[in-house]
Amino acid sequence: MMSVSVRALLVRGMLAGLAAGVLALITAYLLGEPHVDSAIAFEEAHSHDHGGGGEELVSRTMQATGGLATGILVYGVALGGIAALAFCVALGRVGRFGPRATAALLALGAFTAVFLVPFVKYPANPPAVGDPDTLDQRTALFFLMIALSVLLVIGAVILGKRLAPRLGNWNATVAAGAALAVAIGLAYAFLPAGDNVPEGFPATLLWEFRLSALAVQLVLWTGFGLVFGELAERLVVPKAARERQPDAAVTPAA
Structure with missing residues (x-):
């Protein structure tokens, strides 16, 4: 090359x-x-x-x-x-x-980690949705979810590459994907909700x-x-x- x-x-x-x-x-x-x-x-x-x-x-x-x-x-x-x-x-x-x-x-x-995963937890809202007094908190939670999502996806890729020599590419990918899903589920469960529709x-x-x-x-x-x-x-x-x-x-x- x-x-x-x-x-x-x-x-x-x-x-x-x-x-x-x-x-x-x-x-x-x-x-x-x-x-x-x-x-x-x-x-x-x-x-x-x-x-x-x-x-x-x-x-x-x-x-x-x-x-x-x-x-x-x-x-x-x-x-x-x-x-x-x-x-x-x-x-x-x-x-x-x-x-x-x-x-x-x-x-x-990038679409999955930067947008889709955070979007499921904190979906986009139009004007008139959400309490203005909690705007800073909701913004901080959204960016926290983005950071967690990106780190978890990177961790899943690293895990899959390390497991591949022992499990094979397919099994390693499945295992890494399952670990990623569990980690994201835990993040969804423990982070507070930020959606309050009037x-x-x-x-x-x-x-x-x-x-x-x-x-x-x-x-x-x-x-x-x-x-x-x-x-x-x-x-x-x-x-x-x-x-x-x-x-x-x-x-x-x-």
Whole structure:
């Protein structure tokens, strides 16, 4: 394999994150924003009933356009860079996978560890859901769950690799997966709940909002895995080797 610098992969990871962020932005705007508008309407009606409400510091139009775009694109670029660094560590060390397969597995693992596992315990909520007085606590719990999830997934991968020589790849993977499921279950059981839906909030709206949040993350990580896999493949594997074997196994990046 040709020598590949971490910097080159990092740049491609950030570009792939930007491209994936554009796809996620379109998804969020088309699927998520209508539900946000409905939730805001519920919140305003609820606050008016109690004489509440306050001055809007940022217009809703700006939130749904410039604010949404900035947040998702910056998020995509940042996660793309971090994922590219993880790709440098994983390439050639987690099995005989080529760059595209490694990128796909990395994207799947990141989606599961960074979003899906925390999401099951602390699902995304639209405006008007959750007590404002507990916002800091709920935010801290969510990031704690992300940290635990990432550490547990990394631990499961390490456990599987250590068990493989004795149990074989399949049995080691099953054992590591079972240990991961038990550990995540314990985390779910012992961490406090953070979901308090106000009385009268439409259950269908809450469900659809959470589905749209799931769709945004799924599009983001799927797009990143596909785009970065292609960019990394072109960088890591010479053209002649790609023509002979499209997803040839490679050795670790320099």
